[in-house]
Amino acid sequence: MYKVLLIEDDNMVGDMSTMYLSEEGYAVKRAANGKEGMLQLEQFQPDLIILDIVLPDVNGIDLCMELRKVSPVPILAVSMRTDVLDRVDALVAGADDYLCKPFSMRELTARVAALLRRTHMNPQDYAYQSMPLLKLMEDGDPVTLDYERRAIFVNQQFVETTYSEFEIMKLFVVNKEKVFSRDELINALRGIDSFVNDRSIDVHIANLRKKIEHDPKEPKLIKTVWGIGYKYMGGSS
Template structure:
């Protein structure tokens, strides 16, 4: 079964023509689609259908896209993609800071939107449920009380013994760096490897994600032990490897 055939996308857009255009293109590509035209109904639809990805406009009546993103991210790691007007750059940065995974500027090519939806779903395993009945018997490893512990089988991350909720892109970024511990990567390289395209967009995308990850994973985010800045070069991961 293709990815699109088992994925549901929630489209949140107050412009009727844009919403319908996105709906038709997504359906044409095999997705199940639900729609909402304002922030309040978006949260209601999200709770009811539990989509695999949310495509979210920033400027919405009722509750803004930023508010919707914040509320969804407080309960779920589902991928969130913002659709924004070109004049909303600061809102986009704030949205990424709240945990969004990607954004697309208006006006857009709907075929590109569909391609980006597919790419985000392929790279976002963290929110998928772990089903122990589908696995053979295995001994659960002890969770260390100090440092970062990444269990890729369950798609979970622990910091100092406590489970940490990361967004899909934060998780992907962490696993990528942990699999290459001690290597130094520039922000542009991380953007290309994790987002899967050249870093022609704002490089602050990576910086915002690193900032958020440090807040969640580090005891002192201003003096990080695990996701370390290398002056003039980029970032290096100093934590434990993945399991």
């Protein structure tokens, strides 16, 4: 049974979320503020954290950064704030996904399930035995995608990615050396990432470079095409 830590000060949202997640088979522990959330992180050892960005005692973005420093578990940020900059700030602070209030309980449980599914894939058991089944790129390309399991391998090593990062990478590898404008990447994520914009695309690209590039500051795989957007070079660079 997966354990979910819910850091939420709104009693109505907290009670409803706890009820629905419990009905889906999760063990849920709720904390009403940031201080209690940090304490429960140590005591409860959750598999996933749902973090309200607006809390009574701490700044939720700061708390997200503190949580990320001490724990690798996925963080789903939730907030009444719908401004794109708030969402980008949460992603930069370490959140894996962002959900705007009000949200449906069905969407909440779907987001939780998706984050846990990606996080708890066992790379050691699965990386090498699955390789022959993958759609391999041409020789010399260090990046391989498993479309069925939505997994990315770099030099045959599994790397964790968010849903949006995988979609961008899939677009890149099947259209090698094609230049994608930011608008094209935004359109590709419509319906997956409701609040995507130019800045969040840049955040996704920066995160992908950290995960697949040997030196993210001098990228060889995902190139910036100044004034236009990005292109994927694969093993040709």
